Amino acid sequence: MKSIFRGMVVALAAWLLVPCADASESDDETRAVFAHLLKTHADSIVRVSFVIVSAYGGQEQRQESSVTGVIVDAAGLVLVPKLVVDPSFPGMSRMSADQKMSFKLESRDFRVYFAGQDQPFEAEALTTDADQGIAWLRITAANAKLLKPVDLKQRAGADPGTAYYVLERLEERYGNAPIVSWGVIQGSVSVPQQAHVGTGAAGLAFNAEGEVLGYVSVDFDESDSAATTTRQNPRMLLTSAARLASATQRAKSLLDSE
Amino acid sequence: MAMGAPWGMAHSVSQGVVNNPERLLLSLFQDEADYEQQLGQNQPTARFYAWIQHDASISPGNSGGPLVSMDGEIVGINTRGNSSGGDMAFAIPAPVAATIVADLIREGTVPRSFFGFGVRSLKRSGFDRGVLVSSVIRESPAALAGLEAGDRIIAIDGEAVTVAEPEQVPPFLRAMTERRIGSPMAVTLSRDGLERKAKLVSTTYPPDLGHDLEVKAWGVTFTELTPNVARSRYLNRDVGLLVTGVLPGKRVATAHPPWLVGDVVHAIDGKPVGSRVDMQALDLDNGGAAPRRVVEIERNGAQLLSVLDAKPVRDEDKKLRELPKAWIGIATQPITATTAALIGGPATGGYRITRVYDGAPAAKAGVQVGDVLTALAGSAVPVSGDIGDEPLQQRIREALLDEPLQLDLWRAGKLIQLGVAPLAAPAPVSSLKSRTIDWLDLGVRNIGFYDRVARSIAADSKGVIVDNVASGGLAGLAHLATGDVILRVDGEVVPDVDRFEQLTDRKSRRAGTPLSFLVLRGSRTRLLYLDAEWEMGR
Numbered sequence: 001m002k003s004i005f006r007g008m009v010v011a012l013a014a015w016l017l018v019p020c021a022d023a024s025e026s027d028d029e030t031r032a033v034f035a036h037l038l039k040t041h042a043d044s045i046v047r048v049s050f051v052i053v054s055a056y057g058g059q060e061q062r063q064e065s066s067v068t069g070v071i072v073d074a075a076g077l078v079l080v081p082k083l084v085v086d087p088s089f090p091g092m093s094r095m096s097a098d099q100k101m102s103f104k105l106e107s108r109d110f111r112v113y114f115a116g117q118d119q120p121f122e123a124e125a126l127t128t129d130a131d132q133g134i135a136w137l138r139i140t141a142a143n144a145k146l147l148k149p150v151d152l153k154q155r156a157g158a159d160p161g162t163a164y165y166v167l168e169r170l171e172e173r174y175g176n177a178p179i180v181s182w183g184v185i186q187g188s189v190s191v192p193q194q195a196h197v198g199t200g201a202a203g204l205a206f207n208a209e210g211e212v213l214g215y216v217s218v219d220f221d222e223s224d225s226a227a228t229t230t231r232q233n234p235r236m237l238l239t240s241a242a243r244l245a246s247a248t249q250r251a252k253s254l255l256d257s258e
Numbered sequence: 259m260a261m262g263a264p265w266g267m268a269h270s271v272s273q274g275v276v277n278n279p280e281r282l283l284l285s286l287f288q289d290e291a292d293y294e295q296q297l298g299q300n301q302p303t304a305r306f307y308a309w310i311q312h313d314a315s316i317s318p319g320n321s322g323g324p325l326v327s328m329d330g331e332i333v334g335i336n337t338r339g340n341s342s343g344g345d346m347a348f349a350i351p352a353p354v355a356a357t358i359v360a361d362l363i364r365e366g367t368v369p370r371s372f373f374g375f376g377v378r379s380l381k382r383s384g385f386d387r388g389v390l391v392s393s394v395i396r397e398s399p400a401a402l403a404g405l406e407a408g409d410r411i412i413a414i415d416g417e418a419v420t421v422a423e424p425e426q427v428p429p430f431l432r433a434m435t436e437r438r439i440g441s442p443m444a445v446t447l448s449r450d451g452l453e454r455k456a457k458l459v460s461t462t463y464p465p466d467l468g469h470d471l472e473v474k475a476w477g478v479t480f481t482e483l484t485p486n487v488a489r490s491r492y493l494n495r496d497v498g499l500l501v502t503g504v505l506p507g508k509r510v511a512t513a514h515p516p517w518l519v520g521d522v523v524h525a526i527d528g529k530p531v532g533s534r535v536d537m538q539a540l541d542l543d544n545g546g547a548a549p550r551r552v553v554e555i556e557r558n559g560a561q562l563l564s565v566l567d568a569k570p571v572r573d574e575d576k577k578l579r580e581l582p583k584a585w586i587g588i589a590t591q592p593i594t595a596t597t598a599a600l601i602g603g604p605a606t607g608g609y610r611i612t613r614v615y616d617g618a619p620a621a622k623a624g625v626q627v628g629d630v631l632t633a634l635a636g637s638a639v640p641v642s643g644d645i646g647d648e649p650l651q652q653r654i655r656e657a658l659l660d661e662p663l664q665l666d667l668w669r670a671g672k673l674i675q676l677g678v679a680p681l682a683a684p685a686p687v688s689s690l691k692s693r694t695i696d697w698l699d700l701g702v703r704n705i706g707f708y709d710r711v712a713r714s715i716a717a718d719s720k721g722v723i724v725d726n727v728a729s730g731g732l733a734g735l736a737h738l739a740t741g742d743v744i745l746r747v748d749g750e751v752v753p754d755v756d757r758f759e760q761l762t763d764r765k766s767r768r769a770g771t772p773l774s775f776l777v778l779r780g781s782r783t784r785l786l787y788l789d790a791e792w793e794m795g796r
Contacts, residue, residue: 055511062516077731085578086578103680123580126579127578127579127580128578128579128580129581130580131583131652131655131656166753184338190649191640191642191648191649192642192649192652193648193649193652193653193656194647194652194653194656236565243656246658250581250582250659251581253582254579254581254582
């Protein structure tokens with residue numbers, strides 16, 4: 001009996017130890033990925049504050065908010081979600097002409113906070129890409145030394161099952177510290193556009209090596225009247241890094257035309 | 259008979275009967291003393307008379323028209339009714355109106371004496387003689403003479419007075435105001451069962467409401483403070499400009515802190531302002547660049563400083579642009595495999611070309627209406643249903659500008675391939691350059707590609723599109739309407755909004771001349787005028 005018991009204990013210990021060893025390896029790997037991403041890209045990640053102004057029937061309200069932005073060009077282009085510069089809400093497109101006349105919703109007073117800088121830099125909305133759910137701000141008078149853009153040419157393709165990582169910069173009350181979130185590509189779609197469907201964090205997506213995979217945006221279906229009530233989780237779409245790079249080049253070309 | 263111009267239809271007559279010759283607009287739930295209080299807010303009519311209530315139908319447009327007896331005598335001036343029209347109407351009694359007319363002709367104003375006390379009738383008071391003092395205004399002649407609310411006036415200048423019913427209050431008050439300004443009035447009072455004497459010396463009746471004014475460039479409307487308005491709002495001072503409206507997004511709405519309705523402006527850059535004249539002297543609506551301003555405002559008893567940001571010369575509406583995307587100039591309808599089989603199309607279905615825009619890249623490449631597009635750049639474009647070609651348009655938008663894009667097209671049972679060089683998509687309407695012409699209450703924008711398509715406007719024709727016309731503004735009085743294409747102003751061609759702004763510049767126009775607009779509305783051109791009289795009336 002003793003030997004049987006001893007054998008069971010050894011087996012149980014082995015069963016317990018093996019996963020522990022795997023988890024530890026996995027943790028080490030994750031720690032290494034996070035450290036690499038933070039070291040490589042954290043300087044490109046900024047905090048962007050802005051004011052949303054809404055007015056209806058002559059009554060105006062303002063609310064300050066902030067999001068993570070990514071420096072994507074040395075000319076001072078900052079990538080942000082489209083809703084930051086062009087705010088809307090589900091059902092807004094179905095407003096009547098009269099309602100639209102008396103309703104206003106806009107963003108203004110963009111300010112970009114760099115790590116280690118006590119004063120923000122003013123920025124203005126440059127352009128948007130509704131297809132990818134992104135927008136570009138332009139910092140109007142930035143210190144060139146602070147502009148360390150992500151190189152969108154350093155990119156890779158993504159497939160279902162690929163894990164992706166998103167760097168964020170926290171709010172001022174957390175000292176604007178950088179953090180890493182992650183997600184996974186669940187599948188691919190070709191309508192209404194060619195994109196991957198993901199779950200997890202939204203923003204500029206990197207792989208574990210720090211290459212750009214694309215931009216993950218939240219896809220609100222304005223035509224879906226029940227979107228806000230029946231579908232709790234709007235879809236997250238990742239558009240390719242190649243598309244993002246091409247669009248950023250076009251956004252940059254607007255600077256020359258001004 | 260009510261004579262007038264209901265809804266602008268002149269020379270109209272309606273008929274009815276007088277329902278009550280002495281109507282006070284007082285509900286069952288109001289104390290009669292409330293009546294005068296509410297008049298002092300924003301409705302300074304009927305303090306000194308009771309209305310003639312009648313049921314001759316009147317509507318907006320009848321106001322100021324006569325109420326005429328069957329003998330042809332004017333018995334009243336129609337003034338109030340239902341805003342939606344109808345047969346409950348109220349007229350100012352003709353004798354009251356006649357007195358005012360005579361005063362205005364003789365003196366240019368209606369002189370009224372002010373004593374500073376309100377009264378109520380004896381109804382349900384238990385008294386059978388006199389009139390009750392319901393309120394005494396601080397520092398008024400009545401207050402200086404020692405009158406108190408609750409006193410009962412039993413005689414004036416030795417003659418007994420009695421106001422038994424509410425309808426008798428307005429004539430009593432009118433008699434008070436018609437006394438010579440500055441003359442003494444001996445009053446016998448009853449207070450706590452004892453009779454007292456008091457002597458009141460009237461002053462000039464203060465205006466209930468001040469002048470209204472608007473500073474369009476700032477997006478704000480004001481009314482001048484009067485002692486009456488200041489009192490009703492418990493303000494510390496009775497000189498200043500009360501903010502009555504704030505336009506979102508304009509300068510005062512974005513000031514630091516933003517202004518609110520109910521604020522009172524006392525000074526701008528250290529200069530006191532309290533009247534329309536003060537504001538006009540600052541020339542704030544000149545359309546030019548505006549410096550930063552520091553404004554002293556009173557809000558809830560606190561004295562605040564508010565800073566208005568500087569404004570550039572032109573308050574150009576900054577448009578948020580959409581990224582320029584590839585465009586080849588086609589409209590399509592999705593064709594499913596089932597439909598394709600019926601029309602002899604490709605087995606996989608595709609996108610049938612329904613329109614090729616003139617001069618667009620697709621037209622230059624030879625794309626024709628009826629072609630069925632099956633692939634872009636060698637890659638099939640899936641069809642997701644019968645409605646909407648967004649998957650295709652999305653793919654086109656992703657293409658690179660100026661780089662050839664191969665189209666696989668099914669034409670007459672055969673597959674052909676054409677190369678198209680995409681251009682940047684035409685600017686969407688929302689990003690076209692626009693201008694707001696404040697004095698006309700008019701918004702215009704340049705004509706864009708999609709306007710030309712929707713209105714069949716030739717590519718070389720010039721003009722601007724009317725984006726919005728404010729209700730009651732001068733553009734509205736000129737009968738301009740949203741969607742009009744303004745081709746000429748005063749005979750001059752309008753190529754774009756910059757030129758339109760020059761042609762409608764108020765300062766460079768000769769006073770007293772009408773402003774003409776040649777507009778395209780639908781398929782017809784129309785000549786519209788802004789009558790010089792309307793403009794001068796502003």
